[in-house]
Amino acid sequence: MSFLSRAPAPLPLAAPAGDGPGNPWFSWQYVQDNAETIVSKLGFHIGITLETVVIALLVAVPLAVLAYWIRPLTGPILALSGVLYTIPSLALLALLAPLLGATNRATVLIALVLYALLLLIRNALTGLTQVPADVKDAASGMGYGRFGRLWHVELPLALPGIVTGLRLATVSTVALVTIGAIIGQGGLGDLIMGGFWNNFYRAEILTGTVLCVGLALVLDLALVGLGRLLTPWSRRRLS
């Protein structure tokens, strides 16, 4: 009967030390000492987010056009992406990991793309269905074929909807990347979890969190700007 076996409850090895100077919420020293790691994690985070959004967009817009052209497909496409969206992120990673390899970046990437799909498809479809019928009539009257009308008239008019979808998808993707920390592919999530398991090191956790939220806001603002650049007519109408 050792002394240890009588311990009433398993305590964390290093309990967090109050609010004392030992474990501050922010430490400039930490940021300086680990600048290289932080920058590389941030780079990974930005890279995988952009890749996810671009791939998801390339898949979602054709699907939305398909659902728009062939009405009976609208229900199944929305339902399928809805079911994918309901699947908890960790479960999706769990189902993909044995298939693609447990420490594979592609595992996280595919899971993120599947999540972004619903937001993009739904908003692109909303944008497309809101194109006024007389505008489409006029386009057909001017001699546009199906693809010409889509490319020159309907897609540009659906841009506000598509950009809204892009903003939502980007912001939630930035937050979701962190889940990848379970297989060491979480970008800033690796910092958050690393800090937690490293004796609850607050500075590391908060640095990861602040960068993550900041990144989401910056990308969101950038997309707002992009939307304005792409749809100059909507701005003119407002002013």
Added chain:
Amino acid sequence: MSYFHDGLIWLNDPLNWTNPGGLFDRLQEHLVITFWAVLIGCVVGLPLGIWLGHRGRGGGTVITVANLTRAIPTLALLTILPLTPIGFGKLPVILALAVFAVPPLLANAYTGLRSVDPETKEAATGMGLSGGQLLRRVELPLAVPYIASGLRTAVVQVVATATLATFVNGGGLGQIITAGFGLGISRGGAQIVAGGIVVVLLALLAEALFAGVERLVTPRPLRSVRRRRAARPATTG
């Protein structure tokens, strides 16, 4: 699909369900965490949404709050809350999840009260109903379908995110998955997949269950109106 098959074999072993820390234990933890998180979300979100909707003010704030919570990683809240004076245990996990349950409840309650026909409200006021009576007898009954839809979104969201509690040893079904990852793919692969399957089924079950609740509490005439409304944008194009 052999790995999927391995997962089903793992699920077929009764010991994996009844062992301490097995599926039954984890499922119970999962449901308890979900219940409290949704309850707290309701206590905070619903009165606020109903009040703002009744007043007809604060729409912009509601949308901003809902969008801001999207940018906060769940992991960040789960890891930060235990290090605050709240301390370790179930409470920080429940609070972290409740934060994500509030926006859908708040936004839907607000939308539900705002979408009550102004003429209906005018008629009720003309009949001599006071503000409180208008809220209780007219606005709330008409907003019930929206509130139920918000509850459904919140429950599904919390059931899904409760899986992440495992990142901070908070229990729940996610624990099965992380334990599998801890064993490595070759030995724990079956367990990882099995955990994934159970979590997916639970989320879909919650979705179906609360979709049923939503349908039940929607009065029949409103059901057809909502369906017609939802169908309209699809038929114009």
